[in-house]
Amino acid sequence: MTTANTACPELFPLLDEVCGPKALRDLPPGMLTALAxxxxAFLLAKVTAVGGHLGPNLGTVELTLALHRVFDSPHDTLLFDTGHQAYVHKILTGRAAGFGSLRQAGGLSGYPSRAESVHDVIENSHASTALGYADGLAKARQLAGEGDRAVVAVVGDGALTGGMAWEALNNLGAAPDRPVIxxxxDNARSYAPTxxxxxxxxxxxxxxxxxSGGGCPGAPAPGRGAIGPLPAARxxxxxxxxxxxxxxxxxxxxxLEETxxxxxxLRMPAVVHVVTVKGKGYAPAEGDLAECMHAVGVIDPQTGRPAQxxxxxxxxxxxxxxxxALGERHEDVVAITAAMPGPTGLARFQRRFPDRCFDVGIAExxxxxxxxxxxxxxxxxxVAVYATFxxxxxxxxxxxxxLHRLPVTxxxxxxGITGPDGPSHHGMWDLTFLGAVPGLRVAAPRDAAQLRELLAEAVADTSGPxxxxxxxxxxxxxxxxxxxxxxxxxxxxxxDRDVLxxxxxxxxxxxxxxxxxxxAHGIGVTVVDPRWVLPVPAELTDLAAGxxxxxxxxxxxxCGGIGAAVTRALADAGATVPVQVLALPGHFLPHGSRAGILAAAGLTTDGITQRVLGAVNSPPALAEAPVTPAKRPV
Known part of the structure; x- marks a missing residue:
């Protein structure tokens, strides 16, 4: 048997032998506890050293082992909703050696990745989607006459709060001839308790x-880890x-294997209700730090605290x-989170004003x-959410x-760029989408003082969103x-007024x-921060035209965003000043460090300098560009 999975056989001898699902299925059942x-131990060593999703994966070790022993991936299709609980799946499909570069540029993705393995089918890491994929795949299998290929979707109880999951269940349950599992x-959590x-x-x-034990012919007997369902379709x-x-x-x-x-x-749509402990086997992840252990940076494995x-x-x-502070001054201010009070900063508001903070689950x-x-x-x-969500x-x-001109912030x-979570988590489309919404004002604070000032202005605005x-x-x-x-x-x-x-x-x-x-190159530059970036302020158009x-x-x-909006505003004003748009490229960007990705896109001091110099030195020359007088004195 080839031993090339972990590259650390002296530390993980059994895991090193399991270089694929077949090797796992060939493993004697008596060795599975030791493998788990x-x-x-492998997850703790690797994830605490480089960062990543720790709690979700510690909780799915035995479940993932059972899935790969019962089903034959990739002939059978295993779909992991959200995907942050797929580290064990990656390990069991021969990628353990790559965990030293987990979520780093050029390294292993923190989510399933079709480019990495034939065992990864979906890589969208937004929650509540796996059941929809499963419905479509099962229909495709049926039309292709591939009834022997199982479709299995693993979905958390937190992700099951999302509307898309129920849209899919509505279709799956009504098709007894398409046996999706x-x-x-169920670990009773997403980030926070479900x-x-x-x-x-x-x-x-x-x-x-x-x-109770009863209700399902052939169900494992009580006392062996599995319990039967409630009687009479309850x-x-x-x-x-x-x-x-x-x-x-x-x-x-x-x-797990027997169920x-x-x-x-059964050859019909089935729900296997599995009860797990998020962070299983690691005391900090099971205790008071459970929410913090969902996703971690580099931490001390002994304490679970940040290394620095x-x-x-x-x-x-x-x-x-x-x-x-605004909540103290304005009793009408309330907050909404989609299952993420901690990561979005609402946990503090929730503790201070519990009746004015609403967690609606993963339901944006x-x-x-x-x-x-x-x-x-x-x-x-x-409403506090990640930009990508x-x-x-x-x-x-x-x-x-x-449409209703409602004052919602x-x-x-x-x-922008989030870094190691990769393409589905970069928040690089919000300005494009929001720029098309009539009556919506968008602010982008440059520092902490402006964040405070702009947030206060936003919650004082009663004219619209x-x-x-x-x-x-x-x-x-x-x-x-x-x-x-x-x-x-x-x-x-x-x-001079060469460049704005x-x-x-x-x-x-x-x-x-x-x-x-x-x-230093003799180019006069004015730097402005619009603060309220959309719609383009008239004052910005006037400055640009000068x-x-x-x-x-x-x-x-x-594609869209501020550069496109400024270009359009200048054209509408009849100004002929050329516009250089420095922004992210219009394709999905891989995972890596925030600084590295911004540098690659030219969004650093050097990148900005070189881009402006290139524009200045390209025909028509800067000196030949007409200047449209500003409409207001500046």
Missing amino acids: AEIR VVLN VGALAHHLRRLRVEVRG TLFELLGFAYLGPVDGHHIPA LCIARD AAAVPTWTQVFAGELC QHAVTSAAGLAMGGLHPV LNRAIDQVLMDVA FVLDRA TALRFPKASVGADLPALRRHGVVDILHRTG LVGIGPLAGAACTAAADLA HRLVATVEDNTR
Whole structure:
């Protein structure tokens, strides 16, 4: 047997032998417990050293072992919803040696990746989607006459709160001739504890069913880790047309294998309810730090604490503090989170104002429309989500909020490049989408002082919806303005009015440094921060028209965004000044460090300087470009 999985046979001898699913199936059952222990030790060693999703994967070790022993991947299709719990799947499909570069540029992805392995089928890491993929794949298998190829979707109880999951269940349960197996990994958490009526139903199943033993012919006997279902179709899943098997102890491999075999042989849609412990086997991840252990940076494996304390606050932390301050001053301010109070900074507000903070589960569409209802009731909702997840609710932003001109504020964390989480988590489309929404004002603070100021302006705005965006990063030093022209801050001015540099959000700092470099080349530069970036302020258009060249700098895709909006605004004003758009390329970007990805896109001081120099030195020459007089004195 080839031993080439971990590259550390002396530390993980058993795991090193399991270089693929077949090797795992050939392993004697009596060795599985030892293998599970090695996998947990491997995960702790690797993930704490480089960062990644720790808790979800520690909780799915035995479940993933059972799945790969019962089903024959890739002939059978295993789909992992969200994907952050697929590390064990990667290990068992021959990729353990790559964990030293997990989520680093050119290294192993932190999510399933079709480019990495034939065992990875989907790589969209947005939650609640796997059941929809499963429905389509099962239909394709049926039409192709491939009824021997099982389709298995692993979905967490947190992800099952999403509307897409129920749209898929509605179709799956109504098709008894398409036997999709839904493995419900129930650990009672997403980031935070799972909320809502479904969580109550699953809790009832865990409590009332456990120990009953009966209800399913051939179900494993009580006391061996698996328990039979409630009689007389008393589960929601049975009422929807599924066979229900469980709850099953998700850390008892024999029970898992036996129950999965039953589900496979039923040849009808089935839900296997598996109860697991998130962070299993690692005390910090099972205890008070459970939410923090969902995804970690480099941490001390002994304590679970960060290896090095952050020297400066993050954007999220600044937002968290300011929202609480606004909550103290404005009783109409309420907050909404889609299952992520901690990561979006709302946990502090939730503790201070528990009756004014609403966790709706992983349901961004519902979060936005619920916010619309709150605004109709006279409140000012603040919806805090990752920028990439607001993509899922653009229709609701457009039709449910903006059409009604409702005062809802969207706070978009992780805007721009997020780094190691890769293409599905980069928040690089929000300015493009939101720029098309009538009546929506978007702000991009450049520093902590502006975040506080702009958030206060947003929640005071009763005319319609507003949005703020900021990155996943530490906040740099405040960047004071020379003066304010309307809503636009003028940050830097040297020499003639050759170039207007428009720095969006935190990239304003790099624009100012580039301006100093350009001055050494004899180029006069004005650097401005629009603050409210969409719609394009009239003051910005006036300033732009008074320069020979405009360069916009943003961490949004070049397709749409601020550069496109400024170009359009200048054309509408009849100005002929050329515009250079410095932004992210219009394709999916891989995982890597935030700094490295921004550098590759030219969104650094050097990149800005070289791009402007290139534009200045290319025909038509800068000196030949006409200057349109500004409409207002600046």
